[in-house]
Amino acid sequence: MSGPSPKTCTACGRQLAPSELYYRFTLVLEGEQDVLDTSGSKGAGDELxxxxxxxxxGPEDPREWEEQIHWEHKGVICSACRSVVMRTLARPPRDTGPH
Structure with a gap:
């Protein structure tokens, strides 16, 4: 009988010991736009x-456009990287400016 397969942290690349706590994640980014800018002389149909x-x-590969609208990534991360991800995705204090 073999043990669990070795895992590597997706964020930092560190090998995770079989007895080490790790976290599975799925990140999905989906582009959305509520309203087209129709401030010009064209109507919404013309704008589309x-x-x-x-x-x-355009010269772009259709997959590039698709990834701008829908991007998905799965993996595992170690405890240290989980802390970084949680801080990164937490809501910033209200007094911070743009990125």
Whole structure:
């Protein structure tokens, strides 16, 4: 009988001992936009058509556009990296400026 497969922290790359506590994560980033900017002379339909033409004519790989809208990553992290992630994703104090 073999033991559990070795795990590596996705964040720092450290090998995790089989007896060490680790955390599984799934991070999903999904782009959203509530309203198109229609402040110009064009209507919403014209604006959408213009955006589609830009996308079709551009040199970008469609997968790049897709990853800008939906990106997903799974892995495991060690306790130290979990602390960093939790601080990073916690709400900042109200008096901080933009990034």
């Amino acid at each position: 058509a213009s955006i589609l033409r830009q996308l079709e004519a």
